[in-house]
Amino acid sequence: MGAVQALFAPHPIDITSGYRCPELNARVGGVDTSQHTLGLAADWVCPEAGTPWRLAQTVAQSGIEFDQLILEFNRWVHISAAPQDRPARREILSIFSSAEGYLSGLHKRE
Numbered sequence: 001m002g003a004v005q006a007l008f009a010p011h012p013i014d015i016t017s018g019y020r021c022p023e024l025n026a027r028v029g030g031v032d033t034s035q036h037t038l039g040l041a042a043d044w045v046c047p048e049a050g051t052p053w054r055l056a057q058t059v060a061q062s063g064i065e066f067d068q069l070i071l072e073f074n075r076w077v078h079i080s081a082a083p084q085d086r087p088a089r090r091e092i093l094s095i096f097s098s099a100e101g102y103l104s105g106l107h108k109r110e
């Protein structure tokens with residue numbers, strides 16, 4: 001998260017969800033392999049710097065290394081680092097509803 005914090009400084013990053021134990025992850029509907037359970041992912045917002053869509057766009061266009069960057073429900077941004085044993089994928093996704101599922105790339109929806 002250090003690189004993200006630096007990108008939006010001096011505006012504070014609010015981490016809405018960091019590490020989740022497997023039980024909590026299941027309760028909030030997280031997928032089994034969620035990187036939250038590995039301590040590799042964080043959901044965050046930075047209201048002073050812009051909407052979640054704008055924040056995700058800024059990170060995507062930066063040189064920051066990440067495994068996945070996901071605009072989630074237009075409410076927060078999920079970012080994860082790759083585990084030690086494989087390179088970062090730099091995968092960018094959006095999700096607006098569980099029914100629709102993950103979409104490739106960042107989508108702007110009001």
Ligand SMILES: [Zn+2]
Pocket residue numbers: 017036041042043078079
């Ligand atoms: Zn997340």
